């Protein structure tokens with residue numbers, strides 16, 4: 001049975017032709033993007049990425065977290081990174097030392113004033129502002145028995161445990177730099193090399209007494225750096241393996 005000739009065949013042909021034309025129109029758009037456009041986009045991404053990296057601190061995740069202690073073992077960013085450049089060594093040590101001080105603050109208090117009759121003050125203390133040989137030893141090995149700080153006597157049972165012993169040399173150096181430059185104290189920076197030197201020299205399992213440490217009271221470990229913005233990377237000793 002043959003179908004009758006379609007009376008609309010001419011219309012159908014015209015419709016077909018229209019669809020075909022549409023397809024042809026679409027064709028140029030589905031061509032791959034020209035290479036120059038791809039390269040341009042890549043260039044924009046690289047330049048913009050660099051800019052963002054610089055403004056946020058080398059894409060680091062902890063730059064805006066003041067409590068972060070990540071990276072206190074040194075700035076892990078290659079070449080120091082943009083944020084490392086923004087903070088000079090002194091400012092960086094103070095920032096990290098402030099968070100490390102949370103270990104000490106429960107006793108010596110956030111304002112460094114201590115608690116009369118119980119925990120001696122670090123603010124204005126001759127133990128903090130005096131020789132770094134003595135200061136590092138106190139925190140590395142602990143201290144017990146009667147001591148005098150700013151004319152006041154302390155003899156808290158048990159004394160002070162060696163709270164610094166568990167810290168890395170860099171962390172301890174930061175905390176000591178912080179206490180020597182806070183609450184009116186103005187001292188030099190303590191470096192991790194200084195802490196390491198005392199650690200190497202002094203193998204000791206028991207707490208010190210004030211009398212033991214008297215010979216170190218005014219002695220400084222060599223290698224300290226003047227504090228303040230003048231403490232440039234150039235003044236700092238070359239980074240050495242811990």
Ligand code: HEC
Pocket residue numbers: 101103104105106107108118119120121122125126127128135138139143144145146147149154155156159160161163164175179
């Ligand atoms: C659990 C309480 C406690 C903590 C935590 C503590 N200390 Fe002490 N600290 C003491 C006591 C008590 C003495 C006095 C010891 C004595 O009487 O022989 C002392 C003495 C000192 C001294 C010598 C005296 C003075 O006031 O200058 C320094 C320096 C010091 N501590 C620094 C630190 C640092 C730095 C930290 C943190 C890493 C710390 N302490 C953590 C209780 C503490």
